[in-house]
Amino acid sequence: MFRFIARRLLETIPVLFIIITATFFMVRFVPGGPFDSEKATTPEIRANLEAYYGLNLPLHQQYFNYLKAIAQGDLGRSTKYASRTVNEIIADKLPTSLQLGGLSLLIALILGLTAGTLAAVKRNTKIDYTASSFAMVGICVPTFVLGPLLVLIFSIHLGWFSASGWYDWQDRVLPSLTLGIVYAAGIARLTRGGMLEVLNQDYIRTARAKGASEARVIFKHALRGGLLPVVSYLGPAIAGILTGSFVIETIFQIPGLGREFVNSAFNRDYTLVLGTVILYAVLIIALNLIVDVVQVWLNPKLKFE
Amino acid sequence: MQLRRAALLATAAFALILASGCGKKDSASSRSADGSAPKILRVGNGAEPTDLDPHVVTGVGEHKIITSLIEGLVTYSKDGDTAPGVAERWDISEDGLTYTFHLRENAKWSNGDPVTAHDFVGSFKRILTPTLGAEYSYKLFHLVGAEEFNLGKLTDFSQVGAKALDDRTLQLTLKHRTPFLLESLKHYAWFPVHLPTVQKFDGLTRKGSLWTRAGNFVGNGPFNLVDWRPNQKITVTRAPTYWDAANVSLDGIEFFAIESSDTEEREFRTGRLDVAYSLPLSKIETYRRNHPDTYRATPYYGTYFYRLNVTQKPLDDKRVRRALALAIDRESIIKNILRDAGQTPAFNFTPPSDKFTSEARIAGDLAEAKRLLAEAGYPEGRGMPRVEILFNTLESHRVIAEAIQQMWRTRLGVNAGILNQEWKVYLDSQQTLNYQVARAGWIGDYNDPHTFLDMWITGGGNNQTGWSHADYDRLLRTALESKTEADRMAVYQQLETILADEVPVIPIYFYTRIYAISPKVQNWITTPLDNRAWKWIDLAN
Numbered sequence: 001m002f003r004f005i006a007r008r009l010l011e012t013i014p015v016l017f018i019i020i021t022a023t024f025f026m027v028r029f030v031p032g033g034p035f036d037s038e039k040a041t042t043p044e045i046r047a048n049l050e051a052y053y054g055l056n057l058p059l060h061q062q063y064f065n066y067l068k069a070i071a072q073g074d075l076g077r078s079t080k081y082a083s084r085t086v087n088e089i090i091a092d093k094l095p096t097s098l099q100l101g102g103l104s105l106l107i108a109l110i111l112g113l114t115a116g117t118l119a120a121v122k123r124n125t126k127i128d129y130t131a132s133s134f135a136m137v138g139i140c141v142p143t144f145v146l147g148p149l150l151v152l153i154f155s156i157h158l159g160w161f162s163a164s165g166w167y168d169w170q171d172r173v174l175p176s177l178t179l180g181i182v183y184a185a186g187i188a189r190l191t192r193g194g195m196l197e198v199l200n201q202d203y204i205r206t207a208r209a210k211g212a213s214e215a216r217v218i219f220k221h222a223l224r225g226g227l228l229p230v231v232s233y234l235g236p237a238i239a240g241i242l243t244g245s246f247v248i249e250t251i252f253q254i255p256g257l258g259r260e261f262v263n264s265a266f267n268r269d270y271t272l273v274l275g276t277v278i279l280y281a282v283l284i285i286a287l288n289l290i291v292d293v294v295q296v297w298l299n300p301k302l303k304f305e
Numbered sequence: 306m307q308l309r310r311a312a313l314l315a316t317a318a319f320a321l322i323l324a325s326g327c328g329k330k331d332s333a334s335s336r337s338a339d340g341s342a343p344k345i346l347r348v349g350n351g352a353e354p355t356d357l358d359p360h361v362v363t364g365v366g367e368h369k370i371i372t373s374l375i376e377g378l379v380t381y382s383k384d385g386d387t388a389p390g391v392a393e394r395w396d397i398s399e400d401g402l403t404y405t406f407h408l409r410e411n412a413k414w415s416n417g418d419p420v421t422a423h424d425f426v427g428s429f430k431r432i433l434t435p436t437l438g439a440e441y442s443y444k445l446f447h448l449v450g451a452e453e454f455n456l457g458k459l460t461d462f463s464q465v466g467a468k469a470l471d472d473r474t475l476q477l478t479l480k481h482r483t484p485f486l487l488e489s490l491k492h493y494a495w496f497p498v499h500l501p502t503v504q505k506f507d508g509l510t511r512k513g514s515l516w517t518r519a520g521n522f523v524g525n526g527p528f529n530l531v532d533w534r535p536n537q538k539i540t541v542t543r544a545p546t547y548w549d550a551a552n553v554s555l556d557g558i559e560f561f562a563i564e565s566s567d568t569e570e571r572e573f574r575t576g577r578l579d580v581a582y583s584l585p586l587s588k589i590e591t592y593r594r595n596h597p598d599t600y601r602a603t604p605y606y607g608t609y610f611y612r613l614n615v616t617q618k619p620l621d622d623k624r625v626r627r628a629l630a631l632a633i634d635r636e637s638i639i640k641n642i643l644r645d646a647g648q649t650p651a652f653n654f655t656p657p658s659d660k661f662t663s664e665a666r667i668a669g670d671l672a673e674a675k676r677l678l679a680e681a682g683y684p685e686g687r688g689m690p691r692v693e694i695l696f697n698t699l700e701s702h703r704v705i706a707e708a709i710q711q712m713w714r715t716r717l718g719v720n721a722g723i724l725n726q727e728w729k730v731y732l733d734s735q736q737t738l739n740y741q742v743a744r745a746g747w748i749g750d751y752n753d754p755h756t757f758l759d760m761w762i763t764g765g766g767n768n769q770t771g772w773s774h775a776d777y778d779r780l781l782r783t784a785l786e787s788k789t790e791a792d793r794m795a796v797y798q799q800l801e802t803i804l805a806d807e808v809p810v811i812p813i814y815f816y817t818r819i820y821a822i823s824p825k826v827q828n829w830i831t832t833p834l835d836n837r838a839w840k841w842i843d844l845a846n
Binding site: 251 | 353355356357358361362363435436437438439440441442443455456512513514515517518534535536537561563564565567568571572574575577727728729730731732733734736745746747750766767769
């Protein structure tokens with residue numbers, strides 16, 4: 001197992017290198033730059049600005065300087081937020097995104113696994129139809145509809161939770177729920193499918209024949225196999241929860257990294273684009289590795305190769 | 306068993322995540338002088354400020370925050386007129402080229418240091434230092450030698466027209482008459498910074514030093530910076546050191562960074578905000594009908610217009626440009642698209658103000674437009690090359706572009722396309738004249754028609770139409786030499802006449818600021834640039 005993990009870790013180095021290089025040159029070739037604004041300044045002032053950020057150097061020189069800096073863990077200075085470094089912005093915003101993502105993931109897992117398991121066990125009953133419709137609705141309704149809808153009901157009419165912000169626990173409920181429900185829907189469908197497949201297997205029949213209780217059959221024997229599709233879904237999903245929360249962060253005014261990730265591209269904040277891309281690349285690679293390990297652990301048919 | 310343990314773990318993690326980071330209940334904590342609840346104004350302030358260094362930032366939201374923390378030579382009176390700030394009075398020389406400011410004795414920085422003329426000179430030197438790369442350094446180019454110093458052609462700052470005659474006397478020498486100098490001094494580019502503090506954080510010639518952080522910041526305004534949470538809010542509280550502290554009514558202000566106007570409106574509705582910076586288009590009708598006490602639509606010193614690239618066929622022909630301008634039904638756009646929220650149709654470029662209202666108009670009926678088009682060789686639009694309207698990606702720009710496309714097609718037979726580009730791409734296209742017709746907007750830098758009319762000088766950075774007119778350039782230069790304000794306004798009338806005749810741009814409407822404000826907020830005056838001095842604002846209980 002350790003050889004497997006070590007090999008995978010070694011493989012990430014060239015992958016990251018390619019990602020960094022491609023991103024570096026792609027953002028540079030997009031029209032418009034960090035200092036374009038509606039009110040134009042003089043060419044001389046612009047030259048001063050570019051010199052300040054080292055953008056006047058030949059592109060390959062900038063590229064090597066950047067590689068040198070990130071090798072030392074320095075992601076550079078944001079051109080948009082003049083007084084903040086990219087390291088600082090990430091250190092500041094990532095915990096918020098992780099918190100939002102963590103809460104949403106928990107909600108997604110609790111709701112999704114429960115609904116999916118129930119639907120599979122009570123196949124073709126009203127419970128199944130209710131759970132499956134819930135999943136269908138969750139998949140179909142986009143977050144920018146669900147979010148304001150929840151705000152309308154729970155914060156404006158009922159006054160239970162905050163409409164937006166990220167200060168108290170009341171602020172955390174609606175955004176986590178909105179993001180959680182969307183992923184719960186996906187998890188519910190996968191769980192139902194996985195469980196249905198497993199419940200028809202011989203070993204489940206064997207367990208039942210041995211007189212194991214229904215609960216024991218489901219929780220001890222079926223769930224482990226039934227969760228396999230969910231686990232492979234979770235790797236990218238967790239990355240998605242952390243990266244894809246741009247909409248949620250905007251609707252609910254949350255100071256997370258998802259917004260920086262998207263806005264930095266609009267602002268042509270080259271260093272911040274690269275910083276967030278590198279972070280997310282590392283995150284996705286790490287999550288995929290964890291998923292692979294967990295899958296082997298859950299599925300005795302697989303081996304670390 | 307395993308699963309039960311997992312469930313327990315999950316519950317614990319859930320509780321932990323909930324609890325982490327939401328411990329402290331926060332609000333600006335200072336108590337009011339009489340022991341009642343503190344008066345904290347909560348304001349929606351648009352996007353997250355890029356910094357709070359007046360020599361680095363360029364935005365409007367930053368302006369609102371910085372004016373609470375730093376005061377310049379002049380400021381706004383309670384009624385919105387120009388009022389003494391750090392300068393208690395000033396003399397202007399006969400030729401209008403020398404301004405002598407007398408600073409008040411009791412003006413203090415928040416650490417207790419006096420605000421001196423040397424602080425201003427040092428601050429002007431800082432923003433003009435080339436290595437700082439300040440985008441708004443050009444705002445000081447009215448000073449003798451300022452431009453040369455900023456471009457590195459002059460290295461001796463003592464030759465720049467800003468001198469401290471003594472601690473309390475500041476003399477500015479201008480390279481040409483600048484009748485709107487006092488207006489432009491309200492802009493933060495002219496604000497002083499506390500140089501020892503900036504130097505302590507190595508920020509004199511460098512951006513991004515940490516002097517603007519809460520705890521480090523030293524200002525001279527009515528409020529002090531106490532907390533800055535990126536993408537959340539900035540909290541300022543009353544500054545006891547401010548010279549006019551007795552007139553400051555609020556105990557503090559919270560500036561919320563909220564980008565989405567929908568989110569902001571919900572915050573306002575749930576009572577978390579006293580002022581919403583803007584209202585979404587879709588809410589205007591509801592607010593006007595159901596909440597007229599909170600709805601505000603006030604004239605804003607800005608113009609929504611279309612730039613025309615005059616270097617290409619068919620828009621190199623001014624008859625075609627005039628025909629296109631005449632065929633736009635501005636009232637219909639305002640009524641049907643903008644929900645009639647107080648915008649006025651624009652037939653000239655400079656928005657009307659108490660100083661100047663243009664007499665020239667792009668006037669004529671549809672028959673005139675058709676005649677002009679026929680004269681240009683495109684009767685009924687036949688044979689006219691297709692023109693394309695470029696706009697940055699935003700729904701309201703799209704709808705207006707579609708309406709105008711339709712008006713040109715049905716009224717003139719002109720075949721127009723529409724094209725949207727992401728913001729920076731769109732800016733690039735305009736700067737490189739890689740467009741035919743482009744949507745644009747312009748908000749005045751200061752309250753004077755000059756800020757609108759100097760855009761169209763040949764080769765000006767904001768011209769971006771390729772249009773050049775020798776008479777216009779010459780007149781624009783004479784405007785500043787005018788002996789009286791009446792003479793100067795007369796020159797601007799001539800400039801507007803040239804613009805109305807040449808049509809390098811098609812004005813469409815004059816902006817309105819649309820926002821929501823709680824009836825509790827007192828003394829919230831309306832000014833053309835939507836600026837006011839925070840010290841006058843009060844909150845009713």
